[in-house]
Amino acid sequence: MPQSRFARRRRKLLARLKKLGIPALLVTNESNVTWLTGFTGDSSYLLLGHGFGVLISDTRYTVQIAEECPDLDVEIRDSRQPMHQAVARVVSTARTGQLGIESHSTSVASWEKIEEAVSGSHPPLELVAVGMVVNELRAIKDADEIAEIRKAVVQAQRGFAAVSSVISSEMSELQVAHELEHLMRRFGAEGPAFEPIVAVGARAALPHARPGSTRIGDSGFVLVDWGARTTGGYRSDLTRLLVTGKIPPKLEEIYGVVLSAQLRGIKAIRPGATLKSVDTAARRVIENAGFGKFFGHGLGHGIGLDIHEEPRFSPVAQGVLEPGMVITVEPGIYLPGRGGVRIEDDVLVTRDGHEVLTSVPKRFEDSVVEIG
Amino acid sequence: MPQSRFARRRRKLLARLKKLGIPALLVTNESNVTWLTGFTGDSSYLLLGHGFGVLISDTRYTVQIAEECPDLDVEIRDSRQPMHQAVARVVSTARTGQLGIESHSTSVASWEKIEEAVSGSHPPLELVAVGMVVNELRAIKDADEIAEIRKAVVQAQRGFAAVSSVISSEMSELQVAHELEHLMRRFGAEGPAFEPIVAVGARAALPHARPGSTRIGDSGFVLVDWGARTTGGYRSDLTRLLVTGKIPPKLEEIYGVVLSAQLRGIKAIRPGATLKSVDTAARRVIENAGFGKFFGHGLGHGIGLDIHEEPRFSPVAQGVLEPGMVITVEPGIYLPGRGGVRIEDDVLVTRDGHEVLTSVPKRFEDSVVEIG
Numbered sequence: 001m002p003q004s005r006f007a008r009r010r011r012k013l014l015a016r017l018k019k020l021g022i023p024a025l026l027v028t029n030e031s032n033v034t035w036l037t038g039f040t041g042d043s044s045y046l047l048l049g050h051g052f053g054v055l056i057s058d059t060r061y062t063v064q065i066a067e068e069c070p071d072l073d074v075e076i077r078d079s080r081q082p083m084h085q086a087v088a089r090v091v092s093t094a095r096t097g098q099l100g101i102e103s104h105s106t107s108v109a110s111w112e113k114i115e116e117a118v119s120g121s122h123p124p125l126e127l128v129a130v131g132m133v134v135n136e137l138r139a140i141k142d143a144d145e146i147a148e149i150r151k152a153v154v155q156a157q158r159g160f161a162a163v164s165s166v167i168s169s170e171m172s173e174l175q176v177a178h179e180l181e182h183l184m185r186r187f188g189a190e191g192p193a194f195e196p197i198v199a200v201g202a203r204a205a206l207p208h209a210r211p212g213s214t215r216i217g218d219s220g221f222v223l224v225d226w227g228a229r230t231t232g233g234y235r236s237d238l239t240r241l242l243v244t245g246k247i248p249p250k251l252e253e254i255y256g257v258v259l260s261a262q263l264r265g266i267k268a269i270r271p272g273a274t275l276k277s278v279d280t281a282a283r284r285v286i287e288n289a290g291f292g293k294f295f296g297h298g299l300g301h302g303i304g305l306d307i308h309e310e311p312r313f314s315p316v317a318q319g320v321l322e323p324g325m326v327i328t329v330e331p332g333i334y335l336p337g338r339g340g341v342r343i344e345d346d347v348l349v350t351r352d353g354h355e356v357l358t359s360v361p362k363r364f365e366d367s368v369v370e371i372g
Numbered sequence: 373m374p375q376s377r378f379a380r381r382r383r384k385l386l387a388r389l390k391k392l393g394i395p396a397l398l399v400t401n402e403s404n405v406t407w408l409t410g411f412t413g414d415s416s417y418l419l420l421g422h423g424f425g426v427l428i429s430d431t432r433y434t435v436q437i438a439e440e441c442p443d444l445d446v447e448i449r450d451s452r453q454p455m456h457q458a459v460a461r462v463v464s465t466a467r468t469g470q471l472g473i474e475s476h477s478t479s480v481a482s483w484e485k486i487e488e489a490v491s492g493s494h495p496p497l498e499l500v501a502v503g504m505v506v507n508e509l510r511a512i513k514d515a516d517e518i519a520e521i522r523k524a525v526v527q528a529q530r531g532f533a534a535v536s537s538v539i540s541s542e543m544s545e546l547q548v549a550h551e552l553e554h555l556m557r558r559f560g561a562e563g564p565a566f567e568p569i570v571a572v573g574a575r576a577a578l579p580h581a582r583p584g585s586t587r588i589g590d591s592g593f594v595l596v597d598w599g600a601r602t603t604g605g606y607r608s609d610l611t612r613l614l615v616t617g618k619i620p621p622k623l624e625e626i627y628g629v630v631l632s633a634q635l636r637g638i639k640a641i642r643p644g645a646t647l648k649s650v651d652t653a654a655r656r657v658i659e660n661a662g663f664g665k666f667f668g669h670g671l672g673h674g675i676g677l678d679i680h681e682e683p684r685f686s687p688v689a690q691g692v693l694e695p696g697m698v699i700t701v702e703p704g705i706y707l708p709g710r711g712g713v714r715i716e717d718d719v720l721v722t723r724d725g726h727e728v729l730t731s732v733p734k735r736f737e738d739s740v741v742e743i744g
């Protein structure tokens with residue numbers, strides 16, 4: 001990726017920091033560091049201020065940083081030097097008076113160590129907790145990021161189509177999950193966006209079921225929640241029900257309710273709509289059908305370098321949609337002991353409405369697969 | 373797994389807390405929660421005190437918790453209720469006066485929200501930052517955990533043997549990594565312990581290289597750092613060099629130095645030995661050979677539910693080895709632009725010394741593989 005992209009993002013952040021009156025920010029969230037620098041390793045912080053940007057890393061990454069971020073200054077610590085000391089040294093050189101630190105991704109223990117390490121600074125250095133500033137910038141994707149997410153969608157969808165055609169009643173949840181991962185990679189994915197959820201029959205009532213040894217058998221249905229991660233690090237996230245046999249009428253009923261709710265939610269997506277209003281639009285359909293208490297999670301979340309990022313659709317979310325946001329819409333109804341349905345697509349907010357990026361058919365009759 | 377195992381661990385923790393004078397602890401680290409409860413989901417905290425233990429989770433996990441932790445009290449929040457409010461409610465019921473919070477796994481933002489949510493408590497509640505108490509208990513594995521790690525070692529080793537036999541010069545780093553993951557699963561692994569490192573030729577000088585599109589070709593050597601994760605969640609971690617063709621004499625030289633250093637480090641492992649002394653034993657061999665500045669990381673780390681956990685071998689580590697610890701020994705020499713060597717095994721501290729759990733041959737001549 002061209003370095004200019006990262007420099008542009010850092011300039012955007014500096015403009016935001018200026019408005020907030022913060023002279024420098026210590027970026028500790030790994031994905032935020034990647035988004036601002038192109039560096040793909042871990043355990044590294046970025047100190048960014050007006051006129052300087054220093055990546056604080058360790059000897060494992062010296063060569064990689066030279067390749068990935070040739071235009072950044074680097075502070076490399078070795079195994080004798082803990083992170084907080086390296087931070088203190090870089091910060092003391094910058095002499096900013098105040099230092100913002102990302103408070104959602106810095107542990108209390110790290111904060112205290114940094115505070116102690118800079119306690120003797122001249123002039124004194126004041127630490128300030130800074131919220132989701134970088135995360136909020138990341139919520140709005142540029143054209144290159146949207147292209148990456150589209151790639152992740154294609155990889156996930158091709159993998160799913162292929163796994164649907166090889167699925168058999170002898171396969172366990174774990175085997176289906178592994179096969180799906182393997183196939184997505186065949187189609188160019190670096191890996192799965194997250195560990196796929198494959199839940200057979202009544203186990204589909206667990207919204208976050210961990211695939212296990214339960215076999216497809218004659219359970220009638222399987223819930224699959226999966227996505228792909230591109231080599232550029234961007235992710236997709238989908239959920240579909242596969243109907244593999246006879247299913248209880250109740251399940252077909254809730255399938256209809258969830259699908260209506262999902263379509264209603266998607267329809268509400270446009271620039272300026274509040275995050276809460278989109279959640280409400282979908283949730284009301286489920287509540288009106290009498291299943292409100294069986295839909296306990298938020299309606300969706302942003303996707304990008306992380307599988308869960310800003311913004312979030314929920315009954316208590318603040319904020320509005322803006323063009324360039326990419327967010328999942330995934331209502332669900334879960335009946336303990338009986339099974340559950342969730343349907344999930346990825347939606348891009350456009351200038352005048354939205355575009356659904358995912359395209360796996362989702363009418364109930366489309367879900368039926370022949371299994372061996 | 374039997375519930376009694378988790379109850380026993382919680383009793384151990386309570387005894388430690390009593391010594392520290394802490395009436396209750398909010399466990400926020402995900403693996404610590406798993407280790408204490410058997411719960412395998414995420415986004416959940418455990419509040420543990422004398423006479424009570426409450427798992428604070430959300431509606432996605434209601435059924436799973438009932439299955440995995442039948443003997444624990446549960447506080448389930450829905451999408452309208454943020455975590456810090458649920459914590460405040462549970463804590464106010466417990467009326468402990470003081471509340472310890474794990475400070476290395478709680479963000480400054482979460483801490484501040486919890487602090488605010490409990491600020492009106494009667495009697496007043498004081499928050500206390502608590503260090504790695506649970507992590508230190510986890511450093512010493514019980515017999516069941518050691519058996520799980522042995523399983524992870526077997527899965528990793530069988531996968532590696534199989535991938536060595538199918539490797540070809542046309543394969544890219546990423547293809548080798550994927551094939552290795554796929555094969556470990558065939559041998560029963562739930563998945564990889566971490567994303568494998570496969571680094572061809574000069575790229576082996578990047579200790580944490582991310583597998584890419586570089587092909588094996590006629591580079592001469594490939595560094596592979598990999599491990600397996602069992603369905604029980606335990607991990608193994610190994611590194612070997614595969615010699616696939618003609619390699620520079622310099623590389624063969626550093627191979628010999630790294631192997632000597634590793635054997636020296638392993639030899640130093642016994643109960644009572646300081647973590648620092650083991651690091652020094654291996655590091656001195658590399659320093660004496662003139663490569664000290666090309667070995668920038670610590671000698672090793674504990675493995676278990678996490679791929680990096682307590683204890684750590686490093687030049688600044690505190691503490692001593694105890695029976696039941698399982699730790700990697702992985703010295704390396706990295707020559708920028710030319711390549712690198714790291715050799716890594718997993719070692720159990722026994723009552724009277726150590727046992728090397730991994731057994732992939734590691735003499736230089738053992739590293740040579742025939743490729744198509």
